[in-house]
Amino acid sequence: xxxxxxxxxxxxxxxxxxxxxxxxxxxxxxxxxxxxxxxxxxxxxxxxxxxxxxxxxxxxxxxxxxxxxxxxxxxxxxxxxxxxxxxxxxxxxxxxxxxxxxxxxxxxxxxxxxxxxxxxxxxxxxxxxxxxxxxxxxxxxxxxxxxxxxxxxxxxxxxxx
Numbered sequence: 187x188x189x190x191x192x193x194x195x196x197x198x199x200x201x202x203x204x205x206x207x208x209x210x211x212x213x214x215x216x217x218x219x220x221x222x223x224x225x226x227x228x229x230x231x232x233x234x235x236x237x238x239x240x241x242x243x244x245x246x247x248x249x250x251x252x253x254x255x256x257x258x259x260x261x262x263x264x265x266x267x268x269x270x271x272x273x274x275x276x277x278x279x280x281x282x283x284x285x286x287x288x289x290x291x292x293x294x295x296x297x298x299x300x301x302x303x304x305x306x307x308x309x310x311x312x313x314x315x316x317x318x319x320x321x322x323x324x325x326x327x328x329x330x331x332x333x334x335x336x337x338x339x340x341x342x343x344x345x346x347x
Contacts, residue, residue, distance in 0.1 A: 222263060222267065222272070222274070225272055227270045227271055227272065228270075228271045228272065229272045229273075230272070230273045230275070230326060230327040230331075231260075231263070231267075231272060231273065231274040231275070232275055232276075232277055232323050232326055232327065233256060233257075233260040233274065233275070233276045233277070234276075234277055234278075234279070234319075234323075235253050235256050235257050235260070235276050235277065235278045235338070236249075236253045236278055236279060236280075237278050237279065237280045237340060237342050237345065237346050238250045238253050239253035239254040239256070239257045239278060240254070240257075240278075240346070241346060253278075256276075257276055257278075257338060260274050260275075260276050260336075261274075261276075261336050264335045264336035265336065268335060273326075273331070273332070273334060273335040274335055274336065275326050275331075275334060275335060275336070275337045275338070275339065276337065276338040276339065277319060277322055277323055277326070277338075277339050277341060278338055278339065278340050278341065278342075279314060279318075279319050279341045279342065280308070280314065280340070280341065280342025280343060280345045280346065281301075281304040281305075281308065281313050281314065281342070281343075281345065282313055282314035282315065282316060282318070282319065282341075283313045283314070283315055283316070284316060287300065301313060307345055308342070308343040308344060308345045309343060309344035309345070309347060310343035310344055311343075312343060313343075314341060314342070314343060318341055319341050322339055322341055326339070
């Protein structure tokens with residue numbers, strides 16, 4: 187590949203990443219904002235984000251940036267919707283046992299190695315369960331948290347300590 191062709195390829199990749207990020211952020215903003223505006227006063231909104239919004243992992247800048255933008259939108263929404271007593275909070279899971287890795291087409295051996303590596307990075311030495319996140323979401327929606335808005339709850343077994 188010539189230097190010119192390599193430069194063009196890099197520019198196209200960079201442009202593609204910018205476009206991808208813009209689409210993710212705009213989709214989140216317009217889609218979620220429209221829904222939230224139709225909620226009743228006193229509602230509770232839970233935004234599912236990810237710990238990647240505040241971490242740094244190679245080759246995931248677009249995903250990380252879109253999650254960080256989502257968190258920013260959620261905190262702004264919390265401030266804007268407070269007069270209507272609508273609470274907006276964020277739940278940011280870390281590694282959990284889900285089907286996402288299997289859907290990525292990874293074989294069982296690779297999945298096992300990935301899971302073992304992740305568990306080694308988590309102080310509680312286990313992957314979370316979907317029910318761990320669900321319990322927090324349910325709790326944030328009930329009256330026990332009626333004075334909580336704009337909060338981010340990290341559910342990662344201590345991975346981001």
